[in-house]
Amino acid sequence: MASHRIKIAARLRPSLPGEITDDDIAVHHPSDDSSDSTGGSYISVVNPRDITQIFKFPFTSCYGHDSTQEEIFDTDVEPLLDVVYSGVTVTIFAYGVTSSGKTHTMQGTRTEPGIIPRTVQALFNRQSRYQQYQLSFHMSYMELYKDEPYDLLVTRENVLPLNLLIEYDRSFSYFIQAPKLPVREDGNGMVFVANLSSVPIESVAEFEAIYNQATKNRSIGATNLNRASSRSHAILTIEIMMVDPSEQKTLTGKINLVDLAGSENNKLTGNDPSRMAESKAINQSLSVLGQVVHALNQGAPRIPYRNSKLTRLLQDALGGASVGLLICNLAPGSKFRQDTLNTLNFATRTKNVENKPVINERDNRPVPKPHFAAPPAPKPAATILQPITTAGSSSSSSSTAVAAAGKARASLCPNPNAPRSRVPRVSNVGVGGTVYQRFAIPGGLSGSGRRSLENIDEKSAMGGLGGLGLTEKEIEEKIMKVVEAEVAKRLAAEREKDEEERRARGKEEAERIAREKEERIMAQHSPSKRSTSLPSGVLTPLLKKHKDLDDELRSRLQELERKLEQGHKETSLAGVLSPVSKKKTGRAYVSLARAYSEKGKLEDALELYRRAEAYVPDNIKLKERIIELEWAVKNNKEFVPTPKPPRKEKKGKKGSRKGQPTESDSADPNSELNESGRGTDTDILMDEDAKPIARDYDYHHKFGSSSVTEFGMEITNTTSNGSGMAHGGSVIASGSSPRLCKRLFADVEDNRDQDGDGVQDARTPKKVKLTDLKASDGLDSEDEVEGEVWQGELQSAPLKERKAVVPV
Numbered sequence: 001m002a003s004h005r006i007k008i009a010a011r012l013r014p015s016l017p018g019e020i021t022d023d024d025i026a027v028h029h030p031s032d033d034s035s036d037s038t039g040g041s042y043i044s045v046v047n048p049r050d051i052t053q054i055f056k057f058p059f060t061s062c063y064g065h066d067s068t069q070e071e072i073f074d075t076d077v078e079p080l081l082d083v084v085y086s087g088v089t090v091t092i093f094a095y096g097v098t099s100s101g102k103t104h105t106m107q108g109t110r111t112e113p114g115i116i117p118r119t120v121q122a123l124f125n126r127q128s129r130y131q132q133y134q135l136s137f138h139m140s141y142m143e144l145y146k147d148e149p150y151d152l153l154v155t156r157e158n159v160l161p162l163n164l165l166i167e168y169d170r171s172f173s174y175f176i177q178a179p180k181l182p183v184r185e186d187g188n189g190m191v192f193v194a195n196l197s198s199v200p201i202e203s204v205a206e207f208e209a210i211y212n213q214a215t216k217n218r219s220i221g222a223t224n225l226n227r228a229s230s231r232s233h234a235i236l237t238i239e240i241m242m243v244d245p246s247e248q249k250t251l252t253g254k255i256n257l258v259d260l261a262g263s264e265n266n267k268l269t270g271n272d273p274s275r276m277a278e279s280k281a282i283n284q285s286l287s288v289l290g291q292v293v294h295a296l297n298q299g300a301p302r303i304p305y306r307n308s309k310l311t312r313l314l315q316d317a318l319g320g321a322s323v324g325l326l327i328c329n330l331a332p333g334s335k336f337r338q339d340t341l342n343t344l345n346f347a348t349r350t351k352n353v354e355n356k357p358v359i360n361e362r363d364n365r366p367v368p369k370p371h372f373a374a375p376p377a378p379k380p381a382a383t384i385l386q387p388i389t390t391a392g393s394s395s396s397s398s399s400t401a402v403a404a405a406g407k408a409r410a411s412l413c414p415n416p417n418a419p420r421s422r423v424p425r426v427s428n429v430g431v432g433g434t435v436y437q438r439f440a441i442p443g444g445l446s447g448s449g450r451r452s453l454e455n456i457d458e459k460s461a462m463g464g465l466g467g468l469g470l471t472e473k474e475i476e477e478k479i480m481k482v483v484e485a486e487v488a489k490r491l492a493a494e495r496e497k498d499e500e501e502r503r504a505r506g507k508e509e510a511e512r513i514a515r516e517k518e519e520r521i522m523a524q525h526s527p528s529k530r531s532t533s534l535p536s537g538v539l540t541p542l543l544k545k546h547k548d549l550d551d552e553l554r555s556r557l558q559e560l561e562r563k564l565e566q567g568h569k570e571t572s573l574a575g576v577l578s579p580v581s582k583k584k585t586g587r588a589y590v591s592l593a594r595a596y597s598e599k600g601k602l603e604d605a606l607e608l609y610r611r612a613e614a615y616v617p618d619n620i621k622l623k624e625r626i627i628e629l630e631w632a633v634k635n636n637k638e639f640v641p642t643p644k645p646p647r648k649e650k651k652g653k654k655g656s657r658k659g660q661p662t663e664s665d666s667a668d669p670n671s672e673l674n675e676s677g678r679g680t681d682t683d684i685l686m687d688e689d690a691k692p693i694a695r696d697y698d699y700h701h702k703f704g705s706s707s708v709t710e711f712g713m714e715i716t717n718t719t720s721n722g723s724g725m726a727h728g729g730s731v732i733a734s735g736s737s738p739r740l741c742k743r744l745f746a747d748v749e750d751n752r753d754q755d756g757d758g759v760q761d762a763r764t765p766k767k768v769k770l771t772d773l774k775a776s777d778g779l780d781s782e783d784e785v786e787g788e789v790w791q792g793e794l795q796s797a798p799l800k801e802r803k804a805v806v807p808v
């Protein structure tokens with residue numbers, strides 16, 4: 001259903017005997033003044049502060065002092081009754097200053113019945129139009145006295161102290177003061193008054209009897225402005241349940257008829273202290289009503305419905321799901337100018353409030369049992385708005401027609417089958433010659449009305465819970481128990497959740513500490529940050545398991561793991577290299593290791609010797625060197641490497657023939673790889689293909705050379721172009737031998753897997769700047785990076801772990 005703005009009607013009552021008559025407040029219709037340009041009816045009010053000014057308030061429905069009850073009903077109320085029959089909730093409320101005619105408009109008199117009796121009459125009259133339905137009517141009636149709900153269908157005669165159960169005698173009568181009813185909210189956010197009676201009504205006459213009696217229960221009192229002034233807000237609800245047997249659905253239409261207490265100026269009302277307290281509550285709730293309307297108009301994120309029970313109960317009518325009509329009652333004369341302005345300002349704001357009415361429909365079809373082989377059962381039509389209910393008896397969703405009076409007993413429990421409403425249920429009206437607005441008139445009713453009320457009283461006295469015969473106190477106790485159990489359950493769940501979170505935090509913390517410890521240990525024992533980091537968590541299980549081991553044992557464990565890890569890495573690389581490349585690689589590591597050991601970085605040197613060992617595992621001299629270095633590192637002793645022998649003279653300009661020593665060959669005759677004719681530097685470098693390469697390195701890759709300021713490495717799968725290319729283990733700068741480059745390039749291509757996915761990659765051009773390498777290698781000076789960039793490392797390690805390998 002489309003959104004619906006609350007409709008506003010303004011009604012000015014006639015002057016009462018004794019009131020000064022003037023035109024300060026007047027109703028104008030277009031026909032009254034053809035010169036008026038507003039084009040519609042409006043209310044004019046003389047500005048109390050400047051009588052030369054007149055305020056105009058245009059409304060579609062403006063009723064003057066001579067308007068009739070029939071007129072206002074026919075024009076503004078009667079059209080809404082079909083809306084009720086369509087399953088929508090309609091709320092009509094009368095608003096205005098005290099003595100402005102609200103009760104007169106809503107309730108009326110015997111001779112001039114107001115909206116309430118006319119509405120009930122019209123609703124019953126309409127039954128014939130909806131013959132496809134099985135109809136049942138229910139009513140409830142409550143008042144909000146000092147912002148507390150009371151059931152007006154509960155007899156209050158012969159009542160003793162307020163809120164006190166005096167006597168309960170099943171066989172005679174029930175003397176019970178109407179208890180304050182709690183306002184609750186169901187799981188769908190629907191506000192309802194718990195334990196409010198809902199009485200089935202079968203006819204207008206039955207309604208009148210109930211309503212007339214209930215009206216006597218309403219709190220009224222005499223003030224200077226109104227000798228029968230309502231001291232409470234009264235809310236009557238008529239609910240129609242429409243069962244459609246053919247469609248197997250139930251529509252629930254409802255109309256709330258609200259007679260608000262009037263705002264009061266205590267100077268005018270002459271209230272005594274007790275009246276003042278009432279007045280304060282009335283004004284306060286009306287003030288919240290104004291705040292709610294204002295907030296709705298402003299589109300405020302929070303609407304202060306909860307600031308008073310009145311607004312909570314009218315929530316559905318204000319920005320909710322019902323159709324609304326606000327009747328602004330105005331009192332005439334200069335005395336009421338300011339109050340009238342207040343009322344009309346409220347009306348002006350209210351007419352901007354938009355509701356989104358919904359149809360209250362329920363699917364009565366039995367839900368088929370789910371079967372795994374069956375297609376999903378049709379979803380029952382959602383009850384879009386489950387307004388309702390009051391209590392009980394409205395259970396008759398499946399009942400045919402109206403239940404007989406007296407049979408259906410109003411339960412004080414909300415009916416689970418009935419739709420729910422945010423708006424409290426209401427009740428009654430009186431048609432016929434009942435005396436209205438009397439407070440607790442003793443005496444009974446007669447006839448059917450009496451019988452109905454007795455039934456209601458019994459229900460009320462029994463306190464609901466499906467007529468289990470429980471007293472209110474017992475009900476409260478039961479509720480308290482349920483609430484306490486629920487609270488305990490939730491607290492336990494909260495505690496359990498907290499405990500789980502605490503355990504998870506503890507576990508995380510323990511893991512973090514273990515991780516940090518592991519990292520610390522690794523940092524302590526690692527010869528080089530860039531080369532010895534282990535995959536996270538490798539040591540953790542061991543370290544955890546052997547927490548009690550001393551530091552030495554732990555470090556040995558770590559060392560073993562590190563070796564294993566390093567060994568795997570180097571071994572796997574060594575396994576795919578050609579013998580020549582293996583030798584070259586080993587020699588390169590040895591060269592770099594020497595450089596480190598000369599600088600006193602023994603741990604780093606040791607690590608590099610170990611790497612070299614992976615490529616030349618049979619080299620005895622290298623093994624000895626490793627042992628020596630391990631001893632020196634462990635005992636924190638100085639290690640003095642064997643000095644390099646003097647270089648041999650070059651025998652050729654560049655390169656050498658097979659078997660002949662070269663400049664590179666003599667690089668380190670005393671080195672670890674020089675002994676025994678195997679495993680020497682020379683042996684490695686004297687490989688047929690390797691010898692020229694060493695020369696090339698020497699020649700081209702002197703980073704200190706002023707001619708080479710940028711060291712570019714480009715790896716492609718093209719053959720050498722003679723101007724500069726890289727190969728797997730080294731970088732050839734401009735001028736390299738094309739043949740050698742090609743060969744070396746091929747050596748490394750086989751192993752290239754730059755993205756680490758285990759698949760040989762397409763050759764991707766790559767450039768590395770010397771400056772980058774320097775910065776990332778952590779080497780101390782430029783001469784330390786002299787040499788070639790070792791491609792294997794560049795590819796397999798992150799940038800900061802790349803290193804320059806210096807062949808000597």
Ligand SMILES: Nc1ncnc2c1ncn2[C@@H]1O[C@H](COP(=O)(O)OP(=O)(O)OP(=O)(O)O)[C@@H](O)[C@H]1O
Pocket residue numbers: 012013014016065096097098099100101102103104105226228229230231260261262263329
């Ligand atoms: N349209 C009307 N025609 C004739 N008399 C009216 C009309 N409206 C109100 N009155 C009379 O004005 C007096 C005050 O009306 P009513 O009690 O309805 O005011 P109220 O707004 O309900 O006041 P309160 O808020 O104090 O209950 C009553 O005596 C009532 O009969």
